[in-house]
Amino acid sequence: MMDILTNPDEMLEKMLNSLGAESVAEGGAALETGRRIITFNPDAIAQGRASLNDLAPGSIASSSDFDGDDITGEGLSGASGLVFEELGVAILDEASGMAASSFGDGSSATAAFSANEPEIFMFPAGVDPAEYLRGFAAAAARIRDDLAAGGGGGGGEGEGADDPASAVLGNTWGIAAVRANTSRFTGRGIKIAILDTGFDFRHPDFFGRSITHRSFISGQTTQDGHSHGTHCTGTAAGPRAPAGNIPRYGVAFEANIFIGKVLSNTGGGTSASILAGMNWAVANRCEVISMSLGGGGGPYAYYTQAGQQALNAGCLIIAASGNDSNRPGVIRPCLAPANSPTIMACAALDPNLGVAYYSNGGPIEIAGPGSSVYSSVPMPKRYDVKTGTSMATPHAAGCAALLAQATGLRANALRAALRARARPLPRPVTDVGSGLVQAIQ
Amino acid sequence: MVSAKPISSRRNSGYHAAMADPVEYIVTLAPGAAAAAVADALRAKGFSATSVLAELAMLVGTADPDTVEACKSIDGVTALEPSQPIQLPPGDPQ
Numbered sequence: 362m363m364d365i366l367t368n369p370d371e372m373l374e375k376m377l378n379s380l381g382a383e384s385v386a387e388g389g390a391a392l393e394t395g396r397r398i399i400t401f402n403p404d405a406i407a408q409g410r411a412s413l414n415d416l417a418p419g420s421i422a423s424s425s426d427f428d429g430d431d432i433t434g435e436g437l438s439g440a441s442g443l444v445f446e447e448l449g450v451a452i453l454d455e456a457s458g459m460a461a462s463s464f465g466d467g468s469s470a471t472a473a474f475s476a477n478e479p480e481i482f483m484f485p486a487g488v489d490p491a492e493y494l495r496g497f498a499a500a501a502a503r504i505r506d507d508l509a510a511g512g513g514g515g516g517g518e519g520e521g522a523d524d525p526a527s528a529v530l531g532n533t534w535g536i537a538a539v540r541a542n543t544s545r546f547t548g549r550g551i552k553i554a555i556l557d558t559g560f561d562f563r564h565p566d567f568f569g570r571s572i573t574h575r576s577f578i579s580g581q582t583t584q585d586g587h588s589h590g591t592h593c594t595g596t597a598a599g600p601r602a603p604a605g606n607i608p609r610y611g612v613a614f615e616a617n618i619f620i621g622k623v624l625s626n627t628g629g630g631t632s633a634s635i636l637a638g639m640n641w642a643v644a645n646r647c648e649v650i651s652m653s654l655g656g657g658g659g660p661y662a663y664y665t666q667a668g669q670q671a672l673n674a675g676c677l678i679i680a681a682s683g684n685d686s687n688r689p690g691v692i693r694p695c696l697a698p699a700n701s702p703t704i705m706a707c708a709a710l711d712p713n714l715g716v717a718y719y720s721n722g723g724p725i726e727i728a729g730p731g732s733s734v735y736s737s738v739p740m741p742k743r744y745d746v747k748t749g750t751s752m753a754t755p756h757a758a759g760c761a762a763l764l765a766q767a768t769g770l771r772a773n774a775l776r777a778a779l780r781a782r783a784r785p786l787p788r789p790v791t792d793v794g795s796g797l798v799q800a801i802q
Numbered sequence: 803m804v805s806a807k808p809i810s811s812r813r814n815s816g817y818h819a820a821m822a823d824p825v826e827y828i829v830t831l832a833p834g835a836a837a838a839a840v841a842d843a844l845r846a847k848g849f850s851a852t853s854v855l856a857e858l859a860m861l862v863g864t865a866d867p868d869t870v871e872a873c874k875s876i877d878g879v880t881a882l883e884p885s886q887p888i889q890l891p892p893g894d895p896q
Contacts, residue, residue: 558890589890628890633826633853633862635888640855653896656888662881663828667858674857684895697886709895719895731895749895 397458399451400476406449409473417441417457531608534712535596535730535756541612544800546763548613553598553762554642554650555755556635557590559583559622561739564591566600567618573645574620577637578630586626588738592747593653594618595737597755597762607744610736612759612800613766619647624654632656635698636667639678643671648765648775651758652680652704653751655696668703675771679705679758681750683721692792695723705776708793709753716792720750726776727783728793729753729760757798767801824850826885827870829861835878837861843876 401409413421422440442453453461461477532542560567560574562584574583585591598618599611621638624630635654642650650671671678683696699706706724709717709731717732731753738745761779765771770778783795827849831840841851841861849870851863862885865873874882890896 587890589896624888624890628892630888631826632828632883632885632888636828636855636858636860636862637853640857640860643857654888654890656886658886661828661883661886662830663858663860663883666830666860666880670858684891717895747894747896751890751896 401449405473533610533735541800546767548616548762551762552647553616554619554647555594556621556623556638558587558624559585559590560620561591571617576622577634583622592736593755597759613762616762649761650678653754655683659697660701664698665701672772681754684719688718692722707754707757709750725794729756760798824864830881831859840878
């Protein structure tokens with residue numbers, strides 16, 4: 362177990378190697394653990410146990426030693442084998458098992474043992490052992506990382522996990538599509554601003570997180586009375602492993618969160634309130650600014666200049682393209698502020714990676730998962746599914762935060778790198794730009 | 803999702819009854835322009851600056867639409883546009 366926690370990748374390699382290609386091809390699961398299972402003759406259990414004690418004096422434990430209690434790893438510490446008296450079997454470590462096999466014919470031990478077989482790993486029916494082990498290794502890696510949390514972080518380029526192996530642990534479709542679940546990066550050290558309806562500070566998934574906030578709506582605190590802002594924040598920066606049977610829904614789970622309330626509890630705002638929030642986010646040097654909002658007209662000089670000033674300060678703004686289309690017949694142009702050339706416009710995809718019917722077109726730069734997105738909402742509901750380019754945008758913003766952490770790139774360099782790493786899609790660039798945003802691995 | 807109608811400050815006292823309602827505007831400043839000096843020049847033409855967005859090089863304020871055109875020619879002003887309302891829709895898509 363410690364080996365697995367220390368180096369799950371190496372452990373996985375060993376296990377997959379021992380599994381063997383033929384075994385996988387045949388659907389078999391002849392993956393040996395290295396231990397042996399001795400089956401005693403029913404009328405010679407005492408004799409068999411005595412033989413094992415001769416083999417390894419003092420180091421063979423018995424289920425009867427536990428007196429009805431659960432048999433624990435701690436209780437077996439130092440033992441080289443365990444006899445299950447009620448079952449008439451014993452499990453031996455590799456050395457003792459091999460020694461037991463060496464008893465010659467005619468010995469009392471041979472007479473007491475009816476079988477000496479390798480212990481094998483067992484897998485749930487219908488599960489590919491190789492896939493199962495990859496998932497297991499991913500889980501072990503996650504535990505290792507969690508145990509190591511608080512030191513280091515960062516790291517170099519990953520090994521490029523092409524298959525979403527840790528989906529075994531549960532991820533939303535959006536997290537899997539952008540491959541945030543296999544990324545080694547977390548957003549640590551990166552400030553990501555979500556300019557929206559605020560945030561629910563009572564949400565337990567965010568307890569302990571660094572959250573800086575300010576309201577630009579007169580008479581209203583930053584507390585989210587709408588739900589849109591809490592949902593977008595969850596997608597951009599929600600936890601790696603939500604409590605309970607909840608899939609991972611957040612991309613940059615260690616990013617520093619900046620909440621700027623620029624839309625009211627009824628979802629309304631003005632260019633002035635939005636610009637005030639942008640000014641605040643830039644003043645705080647938020648490397649990534651996510652804006653799931655938009656209005657008609659433009660491009661406006663003020664949004665274009667705001668985007669440029671942000672870039673000059675090392676901040677990249679990503680904004681939603683808008684939801685006014687009704688494809689395939691009606692394709693509306695990108696809204697403001699996303700239609701400003703200094704701001705990155707994000708379109709929405711559905712779970713089949715098609716352009717979402719509502720997603721606006723025009724100067725699109727990137728696309729993200731937008732339909733049926735599961736994320737956090739204010740308590741007591743806690744989670745909900747929402748659809749729109751508003752949901753696509755924080756996926757892109759979260760991936761930008763990971764990339765900013767991994768590469769140190771900022772502003773237009775970060776923007777270009779995010780586009781370069783996008784997964785191309787067989788769709789018009791006016792609909793999806795460079796394609797599906799991807800998390801750096 | 804949006805209305806093109808500019809934001810009104812809703813000020814409509816008797817004193818202003820004969821004038822158009824003040825509208826909120828965003829002033830985009832030229833590179834290197836001093837916000838305070840531009841605000842003073844704007845005030846002289848009836849524009850009331852309410853906030854400075856220093857990081858973005860902008861001013862926010864209100865003015866009567868009938869008089870705002872004269873403000874656009876002030877040195878240091880590159881654009882003067884009305885603030886726009888934005889409203890999230892009540893349901894999906896959002």
